[in-house]
Amino acid sequence: MSEYAEHEVQRRARLRAPEVRQRVLDVALDRVGSLGMTVGFEHLMMDDLIREAEVSRSSTYRLWDSKEAFVADLMVEIARRAATSLVDESTLQICVRILLENVDRVATPEGRHQVVLETIRVALQHNYQSVVSSVAWQSYVSLTAALLGRVDNSAREEITEALRSGSDAFVEQMAAFHQWFAELLGYRIRPEWAGDYRPYATLVSAIVEGLGIRQIANPSIVLATYRGPATMQPDPEWTLASAGLLGVFERFMEPDPEFDLAKTLAEIDALRASAD
Incomplete structure (x- = not known):
């Protein structure tokens, strides 16, 4: 040697x-x-x-x-990383961009509603495409489905706990973003939800994930575009993902009678400054 x-x-x-x-x-x-x-x-x-x-x-x-022991350990590691990698930062950036491009509309309830609709229409479709094509989401789906049956009970418990922990963190992060963005545009969650945005965030992610699975069997319906409400555009195209979020938004959110326009404009100025 x-x-x-x-x-x-x-x-x-x-x-x-x-x-x-x-x-x-x-x-x-x-x-x-x-x-x-x-x-x-x-x-x-x-x-x-x-x-x-x-x-x-x-x-x-x-x-x-053994290789089986290694694969079980690997699946736990994949679960830990996949469940904490589901936040699509590019979608959050699109929401902010649409807002900054339409600052002149936030002064009126009608204008803010148009911004909300356009954000839902554009951002959710981007989020859907980004998430379902990502390795993180594909790994997450695989681990929560068939692959769990290929490991022993102890490894399954570790994988389940890693997925649960990551999912909890994901929902908390998305709930905080949805609350911030809704309140920025003069909306609040309805009283029956007691200020808890987590059910809203969970349903939004479930729409994306459920349609991602449905697309495997029926892509023509999932990927088609449909007529929907006007935004800043008179006759925009909507996808099922965007229409699904719109339905959830209308069920969960209401205009905030205490909306503070000056506070919103100050936050928009700060967002613009950080983007420059």
Whole structure:
């Protein structure tokens, strides 16, 4: 063995177990991200992962005594990351952009309503396309469906808890955004929801996820456009995702009689300044 090769063996052997674990999982996650989860994990070869992660075989097999144990651990890691990666920042940016482009309309209830409708129409369709084409969402769906049946009870409990924890964080984040944006445009959640925006945020995400699954069997209906209410445009095209959110919005939200226009304009100025 050459001096360099001997040094490499010693270096790999000195890696701590958490570092070995993370290196191998990171390599596997990259493979899953590029190939997708729908083909299963048969394409993951432990020797290939060990080589690419630059860790020793002995250290790796002390962590996982079989490929099945490794796959169970990998699925927990995928669940943890997937459930916390569902927020589509580009959609939030579109909402802000539409608002900034229509500041002149926020002075009247009619104008604010037009901005709300246009935001729902444009942003939800973008969000739908972005989410259902993402690896994070595809992994999330796979883990909450068929793949859960391929692991033992202990791993299933860990995966379920990772998905639940990530979902809770996602709903909280989206509820905060929906509340901020609705109140910015003079709306508030109806009294029967006691100020809780989480059911609203959950239904919005369920529309996107449900249509994503429906698209697999019936894409022509899901991806079609339909006539809907006028926004700033007299006869705009609406998708099912946008129409679904509009229905939820109308059921949950009402105009805020205490709307503070000066506060909204000050926030819009701050948004514009941060965007420049």
